[in-house]
Amino acid sequence: MNLRRLLPLLVLAMAQLTASSQTPASVFITAGQSNAEGRASSSEKPGYLDKGYKHLKYAFLRHVQDGKFGKYEFGKTFAFCDVTNYFIDKASSKDFYSIKCTYGGTSITPGQYKESEAGWKPVWYADSAWIAANRAYNSTDGGLSLALSLTDGFAKCARETLARIKGGYDVKAIMWHQGESDCKKAEEYYKNFRDMITFMRERIYAVTGKEKDRTLPFIFGTVPHGSRLYSPVVEAAQLKVARELPNVYPIDLRNVPLKKDVLHFNGAGTEYVGKLMFNKLVELGLVKAAPVSVDSPAKVSQKPSSEHSR
Numbered sequence: 435m436n437l438r439r440l441l442p443l444l445v446l447a448m449a450q451l452t453a454s455s456q457t458p459a460s461v462f463i464t465a466g467q468s469n470a471e472g473r474a475s476s477s478e479k480p481g482y483l484d485k486g487y488k489h490l491k492y493a494f495l496r497h498v499q500d501g502k503f504g505k506y507e508f509g510k511t512f513a514f515c516d517v518t519n520y521f522i523d524k525a526s527s528k529d530f531y532s533i534k535c536t537y538g539g540t541s542i543t544p545g546q547y548k549e550s551e552a553g554w555k556p557v558w559y560a561d562s563a564w565i566a567a568n569r570a571y572n573s574t575d576g577g578l579s580l581a582l583s584l585t586d587g588f589a590k591c592a593r594e595t596l597a598r599i600k601g602g603y604d605v606k607a608i609m610w611h612q613g614e615s616d617c618k619k620a621e622e623y624y625k626n627f628r629d630m631i632t633f634m635r636e637r638i639y640a641v642t643g644k645e646k647d648r649t650l651p652f653i654f655g656t657v658p659h660g661s662r663l664y665s666p667v668v669e670a671a672q673l674k675v676a677r678e679l680p681n682v683y684p685i686d687l688r689n690v691p692l693k694k695d696v697l698h699f700n701g702a703g704t705e706y707v708g709k710l711m712f713n714k715l716v717e718l719g720l721v722k723a724a725p726v727s728v729d730s731p732a733k734v735s736q737k738p739s740s741e742h743s744r
Contacts, residue, residue, distance in 0.1 A: 458604035460530040460721075461596065462522065464515040465584055466612035468538030469655075469699050469707075472513025478701025479512045482520060489526045490519055491595075495535040495587030496580075497573050501594025503531060514655075514699070515609065517708025522715070525723035531603065533591055535584040537571075541615040542626040544578075556580045558612065559626060560633035581630055585637035592641045605638060605647060606720040609711050610654040611687075613668045614697065620667035628675045631682060649680045653714050655687040655707055662696045683718070685710050689731035706731065 464470055491503035508516070519532050542558040556571035560581045570582035577583070596603040616623045631652050639647040656672060657664050676682040687710075690703040699707060706728065713725040 456601040457528070458602040459528065459596070459599050460522075460526075461603050461605045462515075462519070462530065462532050462715075463584070463588070463605065463608045464513075464518075464532065464534045464536065464610075465580075465608060466536055466610045466654075467540045467615060468536075468697075469614075470513065470515070470609075470611040471536035471538055472511045472516065472704065473538070473693065473698035474512055474701040474704040476508050476510055476512050478704075479508070480517070480701075480705050483508070483512065483516060485520075487519065487523045489523050489529045491529050491531045493531070493533050493587070493591055495533060495583055495591075496537055496571070499570070499572055499583070499587040499590055501587075501590035501592075503591070503595055506532070512701075512704060514611070514704050514708035514711060517705050518609065518711045518715070521709070521712040521723070521726055522721055525721055531591075531596065533584075533588060535580065535587060537580055539615055540580060540612070541619075542612070542630055543616055543619045543622045546615060546618050554578065556583070558630050560630040561626075565633070581633055585634060588638060589641050604644075605642060605650060607651040607653055607715060607718070608634060610652065611707075612654075613657045613665070613672065614661060614663035616668055617663045617665040620665040620671070623665075623668045624671035624674055627671060628679065631675065631679060651681045651683065651718055651720065652679075653683045653685065653711060653718075655685045655690075655710070657687070658690045658692060658699075658703075659688040660690075660692055660696065683714060685714060691731065 487506060490506055492506035493503045515534065522530060537556060540555055540557060544557045544559050545554060556578045558580045565579060568579045569577040570579055570586045571577035572583060635648055635650050638650055654672065656669050673684055676684045687707060690706060691700050692698060692703060693700045709726050709728045715721040716723050716725050
């Protein structure tokens, strides 16, 4: 091929490469209590997770809120977001950012569980007067507000890292699982859940300035009906909020298999939820990929754990 014919092709290729590099980096947020944090043993995680991640940048806000991202490394347990992130990673050609703020045993309504004799566990409560009188929780300095842990931590991530990305960043969704710890005051869940989603969206919008983030997609899984802390009142409240607020999407997890504690997703259940979360992102156009195959809950619960181990 002569130079005259080759030059236009080179120009086109450079233009496509430049456009790709200017595409905003995707940001995904995971939040909630223990089933969002992950309680399935890493010995049960699907083998493909051993391959690791090529593009994932990870920040866990409950411990440190310094705005920095690092490499994700598995510990003794794994979570549904680890599965979701794997499939996002496979579909990605550039770095994406995962922000996580989770704390086991936490409620949205205050005054349900004590951390110790010294005081109460932090909560996701987002009442405006209460928020004004409290501060973000972190494992070093205390504090009672997990909603502020998430939103203040996100603001620091934006300031220290995300705002410096060439091409900018785009917050795609909040993925949520929680509700078990509110079973004692289930009648208060509707208002508190609605307030919390609205608060998170408003605080994220205040950082990004993007109008779409006023109704940022909020994807949540319901509590399995087999859980010893399942509350039909909490579930009804969640589904009511999903009907009333825009871009709030429930995922039916009623039949997810649980560990022997009858509370936490087992290894197969954790993988199942992670795949459903990914497929919802695909369905909403938040990740450009084909949906992944997902077994029915009945088939998942019948699989021996060895099929999901390394």
